[in-house]
Amino acid sequence: MPPDANAAVDALYRSDWGRIVATLIRLVRDFDVAEEAAQEAFTAAVDQWRVSGVPEIPRAWIIQTARHKAIDRIRRRARFGEKLDAYTAAGASLTVEAPEFDPGDIPDDRLRLIFTCCHPALALEAQVALTLRTLGGLETDEIARAFLVPTTTMAQRLVRAKGKIRDAGIPYTVPDTKDMPGPTSAPKPSGSRASCEP
Numbered sequence: 001m002p003p004d005a006n007a008a009v010d011a012l013y014r015s016d017w018g019r020i021v022a023t024l025i026r027l028v029r030d031f032d033v034a035e036e037a038a039q040e041a042f043t044a045a046v047d048q049w050r051v052s053g054v055p056e057i058p059r060a061w062i063i064q065t066a067r068h069k070a071i072d073r074i075r076r077r078a079r080f081g082e083k084l085d086a087y088t089a090a091g092a093s094l095t096v097e098a099p100e101f102d103p104g105d106i107p108d109d110r111l112r113l114i115f116t117c118c119h120p121a122l123a124l125e126a127q128v129a130l131t132l133r134t135l136g137g138l139e140t141d142e143i144a145r146a147f148l149v150p151t152t153t154m155a156q157r158l159v160r161a162k163g164k165i166r167d168a169g170i171p172y173t174v175p176d177t178k179d180m181p182g183p184t185s186a187p188k189p190s191g192s193r194a195s196c197e198p
Contacts, residue, residue: 005049018135022109041066126161
């Protein structure tokens, strides 16, 4: 792979993984399919960019390629038949179109994803772990080390959190300000600490 293509794939992965996955989750409404499709798109970029060069808008190329891979994956899986019908009924276009992206037109879905990952229906540990995995791009074993739990335990927490989002129909939206709790006050320091005031 030419150094510029290799560097482009690496830089794009490091800088835009969370943004790309957030967009894909908005499009396909499934955490696992979105992450797998993004990984497949990055793999395809390694092969294709070596031959054809780095596209003008690499992030758009990854999103479009991952979108196509996600659609193919959904179509192949019989258990996603109901979801495919729901997407069609909701008016989501599943046709393959030529990518025509303006970098300014690609919405940043990370805020929606933060609110989904941090929904109050999820346990606090699950909120943090899911946010680190989907938006931070950390691997499950890295998150497990941070939480001081075995990797298998953390993997199960992530699977359960994604399942709860799916099964409970937790929306992939930014809540209206009237639905958000009011500001909270900072916790008061305990009396055992010395005061910093003169």
